[in-house]
Amino acid sequence: MRKVAFKTLAASAVAAIFASGAYGGAVLAPDSDEELRPTGKGWGERAQPGHANPHGSPNTNGISYHGGPLILGTTNVYYIWYGNWSGNTANNILTDLASSIGGSSYFNINTSYYDGNNMSVSNSVHYAGSTPDSYSHGTALSDSAVQGVVSDAITSGRLPKDTNAVYFVLTSSDVNETSGFCTQYCGWHTHGTISGSDIKYSFVGNPDRCPSACEAQTTGPNGNAGADGMASIISHELEEAVTDPDLNAWYDRRGEENADKCAWTFGTTYTVANGALANMKLASRDYLIQRNWVNASGGYCSVSY
Numbered sequence: 001m002r003k004v005a006f007k008t009l010a011a012s013a014v015a016a017i018f019a020s021g022a023y024g025g026a027v028l029a030p031d032s033d034e035e036l037r038p039t040g041k042g043w044g045e046r047a048q049p050g051h052a053n054p055h056g057s058p059n060t061n062g063i064s065y066h067g068g069p070l071i072l073g074t075t076n077v078y079y080i081w082y083g084n085w086s087g088n089t090a091n092n093i094l095t096d097l098a099s100s101i102g103g104s105s106y107f108n109i110n111t112s113y114y115d116g117n118n119m120s121v122s123n124s125v126h127y128a129g130s131t132p133d134s135y136s137h138g139t140a141l142s143d144s145a146v147q148g149v150v151s152d153a154i155t156s157g158r159l160p161k162d163t164n165a166v167y168f169v170l171t172s173s174d175v176n177e178t179s180g181f182c183t184q185y186c187g188w189h190t191h192g193t194i195s196g197s198d199i200k201y202s203f204v205g206n207p208d209r210c211p212s213a214c215e216a217q218t219t220g221p222n223g224n225a226g227a228d229g230m231a232s233i234i235s236h237e238l239e240e241a242v243t244d245p246d247l248n249a250w251y252d253r254r255g256e257e258n259a260d261k262c263a264w265t266f267g268t269t270y271t272v273a274n275g276a277l278a279n280m281k282l283a284s285r286d287y288l289i290q291r292n293w294v295n296a297s298g299g300y301c302s303v304s305y
């Protein structure tokens, strides 16, 4: 996801991103009528001729199913802590998030999405483990290097090979992602073939690298602005990954996936002891997490379903 539709930067930021053509070389202006498919980075690109949404059909909820698989049953979450995270409370904050988001009324929004057999996403997430990676691919990661980080963790046996999972590459604030972290997106998700299996993974950088672009507030509810910002971005990518893991399931005609439609909107907030805003409590922690699109009742952004 990238930070758009937030504060007053939104319109110019969207125009700049759509004009840049940084992905697919065919990124269209927002007023185009042509259907787009998702890139996983929060904006659409032109579908290849002959591959344009073969199963796509509009429904009444503002988002459409395009025939691809969803992640069904319990979704496993793995973290790869890339770079230097020593002494950072992010590990506790984000492990707690992955351990408590399943079963919440927030994640339950994803149960409004289903596949061609009418099988719906489950409100079940399991935090399945983590591994450190001390700069194996340096401090400037390309998209393919991110997949390399995931591949290395699996092929070395540090993490299991799991096709019902999302692997998050979480980078410390001294690490860049050179395809556009902080300028085009704050995180993204995609999939790739690793050891012969379709593996879903996501990049989420530490937004302390660029607070004005990727943090909703500079004091987070858990006292760690970077990790609190990542909690919102991880949640966004996770809900997109379960409803559109291979970028061919649920998205709208602009190529926006469920969470993209509500990016950087939070609904009703409250203030916690340190002055930060929050909008939900998961287990013992408060978080400020962007809303997600409910695929029911005409479609709407919400923090619960």
Ligand SMILES: [Zn+2]
Pocket (backbone or CB within 6 Å): 001, 002, 040, 041, 042, 236, 237, 240, 257, 259, 260
């Ligand atoms: Zn997104």
